[in-house]
Amino acid sequence: MRDRMKGFRELTSVREAMEKIRKTVTHRIGETEEVSLDSALGRVCGEPVKASRDSPEYDRSAVDGYAVVAEDTFGASVTNPAELKVLGRLEAGSAGSESFEVRRGEAVEIMTGAPIPRGANAVVPAESAKRVGDRVEVYQQVHPYQNVSRRGEDYRVGDIVLEKGVILKPWHLGALASLGLDKIKVLRKPKIAVLSTGAELVDPGEEISEGQVYNSTKPMLKSMLRELGAEPLDLGTAGDQVEEISEKISEGIREADAVIVTGGTSVGTRDLVPEAVSRIGEIVVHGLRIRPGKPAGFGVVNGKPVFMLSGFPVASLVGFRVLVVPALEHMMECRFDENPKVRGVLTRRITSPPGIRTFARVRIFTDEQGKIFVEPLRVTGSGILSTLTRGNGLLIIPEEVEGYDEGEIVEVELLSPIQSQKG
Amino acid sequence: MRDRMKGFRELTSVREAMEKIRKTVTHRIGETEEVSLDSALGRVCGEPVKASRDSPEYDRSAVDGYAVVAEDTFGASVTNPAELKVLGRLEAGSAGSESFEVRRGEAVEIMTGAPIPRGANAVVPAESAKRVGDRVEVYQQVHPYQNVSRRGEDYRVGDIVLEKGVILKPWHLGALASLGLDKIKVLRKPKIAVLSTGAELVDPGEEISEGQVYNSTKPMLKSMLRELGAEPLDLGTAGDQVEEISEKISEGIREADAVIVTGGTSVGTRDLVPEAVSRIGEIVVHGLRIRPGKPAGFGVVNGKPVFMLSGFPVASLVGFRVLVVPALEHMMECRFDENPKVRGVLTRRITSPPGIRTFARVRIFTDEQGKIFVEPLRVTGSGILSTLTRGNGLLIIPEEVEGYDEGEIVEVELLSPIQSQKG
Numbered sequence: 001m002r003d004r005m006k007g008f009r010e011l012t013s014v015r016e017a018m019e020k021i022r023k024t025v026t027h028r029i030g031e032t033e034e035v036s037l038d039s040a041l042g043r044v045c046g047e048p049v050k051a052s053r054d055s056p057e058y059d060r061s062a063v064d065g066y067a068v069v070a071e072d073t074f075g076a077s078v079t080n081p082a083e084l085k086v087l088g089r090l091e092a093g094s095a096g097s098e099s100f101e102v103r104r105g106e107a108v109e110i111m112t113g114a115p116i117p118r119g120a121n122a123v124v125p126a127e128s129a130k131r132v133g134d135r136v137e138v139y140q141q142v143h144p145y146q147n148v149s150r151r152g153e154d155y156r157v158g159d160i161v162l163e164k165g166v167i168l169k170p171w172h173l174g175a176l177a178s179l180g181l182d183k184i185k186v187l188r189k190p191k192i193a194v195l196s197t198g199a200e201l202v203d204p205g206e207e208i209s210e211g212q213v214y215n216s217t218k219p220m221l222k223s224m225l226r227e228l229g230a231e232p233l234d235l236g237t238a239g240d241q242v243e244e245i246s247e248k249i250s251e252g253i254r255e256a257d258a259v260i261v262t263g264g265t266s267v268g269t270r271d272l273v274p275e276a277v278s279r280i281g282e283i284v285v286h287g288l289r290i291r292p293g294k295p296a297g298f299g300v301v302n303g304k305p306v307f308m309l310s311g312f313p314v315a316s317l318v319g320f321r322v323l324v325v326p327a328l329e330h331m332m333e334c335r336f337d338e339n340p341k342v343r344g345v346l347t348r349r350i351t352s353p354p355g356i357r358t359f360a361r362v363r364i365f366t367d368e369q370g371k372i373f374v375e376p377l378r379v380t381g382s383g384i385l386s387t388l389t390r391g392n393g394l395l396i397i398p399e400e401v402e403g404y405d406e407g408e409i410v411e412v413e414l415l416s417p418i419q420s421q422k423g
Numbered sequence: 424m425r426d427r428m429k430g431f432r433e434l435t436s437v438r439e440a441m442e443k444i445r446k447t448v449t450h451r452i453g454e455t456e457e458v459s460l461d462s463a464l465g466r467v468c469g470e471p472v473k474a475s476r477d478s479p480e481y482d483r484s485a486v487d488g489y490a491v492v493a494e495d496t497f498g499a500s501v502t503n504p505a506e507l508k509v510l511g512r513l514e515a516g517s518a519g520s521e522s523f524e525v526r527r528g529e530a531v532e533i534m535t536g537a538p539i540p541r542g543a544n545a546v547v548p549a550e551s552a553k554r555v556g557d558r559v560e561v562y563q564q565v566h567p568y569q570n571v572s573r574r575g576e577d578y579r580v581g582d583i584v585l586e587k588g589v590i591l592k593p594w595h596l597g598a599l600a601s602l603g604l605d606k607i608k609v610l611r612k613p614k615i616a617v618l619s620t621g622a623e624l625v626d627p628g629e630e631i632s633e634g635q636v637y638n639s640t641k642p643m644l645k646s647m648l649r650e651l652g653a654e655p656l657d658l659g660t661a662g663d664q665v666e667e668i669s670e671k672i673s674e675g676i677r678e679a680d681a682v683i684v685t686g687g688t689s690v691g692t693r694d695l696v697p698e699a700v701s702r703i704g705e706i707v708v709h710g711l712r713i714r715p716g717k718p719a720g721f722g723v724v725n726g727k728p729v730f731m732l733s734g735f736p737v738a739s740l741v742g743f744r745v746l747v748v749p750a751l752e753h754m755m756e757c758r759f760d761e762n763p764k765v766r767g768v769l770t771r772r773i774t775s776p777p778g779i780r781t782f783a784r785v786r787i788f789t790d791e792q793g794k795i796f797v798e799p800l801r802v803t804g805s806g807i808l809s810t811l812t813r814g815n816g817l818l819i820i821p822e823e824v825e826g827y828d829e830g831e832i833v834e835v836e837l838l839s840p841i842q843s844q845k846g
Contacts, residue, residue, distance in 0.1 A: 037627065037642045037646075038642070038645065038646075040646075041646040041649055041650065055808075056636065057631075057636070058633075058634075060636070062735075091622065091663075092621060092622055092623035092634070093621065093622030093623030093624070093634055093635055096634070097634065112621075112686075112734070113621060113623045113636060113734075114623070114634065115633075115634055153807065154807050154808055154809045155809060159809075161809075161812060162812065166839070167839070169646075169811075169838065169839060170642075170643045170644070170646040170647045170650065170740075171643055171736070171737075171740065171808060171811035171812060171838075172812055173642045173643055173646050174639040174640065174642055174643030174736045174808050174811075175639065175808045175809065175811075175812045176627070176642075177627040177637055177638065177639040177641075177642040177643070178627075178636075178637050178639035178736070178808055179627075179637070180625075180627050180628065180629075180631060180637045181627055181628070182626070182627040182628030183628075198515060198516065198535075198536060199514065199515055199516030200515035200516030200536045200537070201516070202603075203605070204460065204599070204600040204601075204602075204603050204604055204605040205603065205604070205605030205606075206603075208480075208603060210538075211481075211515070211516055211519070211520065211537065211538055212516055213479065213480070213483070213536060213601075214478075214600055214601050214602070214603045215600065216597040216598065216600040216601035217597065218600075219460045219461070219593075219596045219597055219599075219600040220593045220594055220596055220597030220600070221593070222461065223460075223461075223463075223464040223592075223593040223596050224593045226464055227464065227593065240514075263535075311535070311536075312485075313594065313597045313601070314594075317593075317594065335840050336840075337763070337839070337840060338763055338837075338840065339763065340760070340761055340762065340763035340764060341763060341764070341765070342764070384572075384576065384577050385478075385577055385594060385597050385598045385601055386577045386578060386582075386584075386598065388592075388594035388595075388597075388598075389584060389585065389594060389595055389598045414761075415592065415594075416589070416590070416592060416760070417758050417759075417760060417761065
């Protein structure tokens, strides 16, 4: 029977598909561009950044207080204060630390950030001291370098501050700023073309006629690309002609780093997209061991990937995760953040066909005691967007697991914050 | 002794501080603006969205195949196929489903997305059928409505598709698109003013002289605001005059929804920022049971919060988390996504003072077997940015815990992806 049925010769596992991406996608997003710190958030670091100076550049006070010789404070307490002579005062932001030399029995009043004067090796916080005329009573002992930010303790000249491929977070920008840098070289944004196929599709905002449906998959995929720092290029919607689809894909390959085509990939009577890709390149994977999204796959044209995803929004989201995300990581030589994961009690039995990785949409909620529950959402089709808007998580059932029982503890990926009520 | 030391009268717990935010911050980000789906990602839904139509608008085929009367296929198999007469073909995107009426013994060839013709109640997938002239052999039984996306199964007219306050994710935009919407009302972006204080500070990119330091905290805070969808307003750097700080804060209160002031909050000899805030409003909290970041607090001016954060980058990050994030959630009536959490084995004992919530920077890595380890990073000061750039997580030790032992399993917040090598 098998040979008589038009179908997928062989389904590819997610792992195999990722290996094939690495082998066949030769195109890279190598070019960098310089951007200001103000627009660098979320971009990918384009080259290693080394410290060109020590940070801090000098030993400086971490508190407001008195710079002292630590040994003078040994044994000091509220009942047995050490008494030191105050030589003067050092403000932050001003030179002048050289005008002081602190010797045993002496102290300099010092502000946070000011350089530690010569001879001093610790700072007594202001709240542990009391000024009495030109002397100070110290009520606490400090050890050498206590309350001192030491030269180079954050970065030393030549230290690698940022590796290539790091996705820039706020503290990375802070680290660059601490070295005086106000710009950084980042990878250019990858440009990913998106083509919808299907004569029934109408863009939102347009008039709709009988038998037509709004294209919900494309706005979703475009914003998923934006989330990854990519720039979507909209190739519009192709009708059901192989020639037209093939031309649009070629256009995408010329102008973008990759192409995503949705719809027309299922093995029905019209296997349009794989046929269109075959005309200009090579199909690498067609049919994946995933649910939903089985008909997904990819081909390669000029070393650039052409992803074939379902036209159904949820199935296309799963295909995007298992194909587009790893391919982008491969082409950009970076690693994207993962979604938060939580563990909760499954409220209902859920099954998965053996050998298939199932992406089940779930609702994650807590009861009054804060206990976390995971409720699989009932679905009839892979198009059901409301499972993502009503739910807030994904339960990924691996290939070797056939399901989980009610009451089992499962780990789920959180897509939106946990709902605090069963409601 | 206590009364003789200049210090914080009383430290406030994180929980109390959040309660005080809710009580004293009366300002709200209530105004909405309409944006296109293409620019709505990450914005906050400004009003509930109801479905104005059913989605799907008609029963449609979820696969390419044959629309049939399900009962005709009962018992069908490869060895015992059901044979049906094919009346014709229905494409997606075209009207014409009315021209067919399927009766027992009949079928209509149907494409994915096409409306189910009258009389039919299920679809046999193409790969489970074989066309023979004007007849089709069916090798699989289908139950009623199998492979049919039913009218309204995603949304029915009047269903709430999106609640106010939801942070818009790709699938939310997909859901709006499926209803034909190409715009959405979102909350306007909150504008948050940021003022640095400290005569020693120099902006990155500028020349630096002896005793000066680059301002690393502000670029970090600005990008943390951007991450939350807020728009930072840079008020520059104020010197060490209370008058100047007070005027800048007033400017921020006039033009923004909140003000963040960094530096000058520790209880040293110069308690500048709290004094500046007191002149124009009221200090609500000064001194928090957190480490690092203890000197943090906030005041209220005209119902808008003025956050006083440390000038040290890591301490300011912690203050931002415990004060600014919940205040923004309160003013925007939304809930931001949390960072991913993972569990791992602690590589070294770590302690925390009783009653204090400690935010320890850690490096999270896996060994060759994939086992997760959590290594606390040694620090000498709260300014050490490299603990965030070299590390990739936060271990938050609650007030009632005095620490964890080496080898204990701890839950940590992931700030950047897990490192796969001990390296």
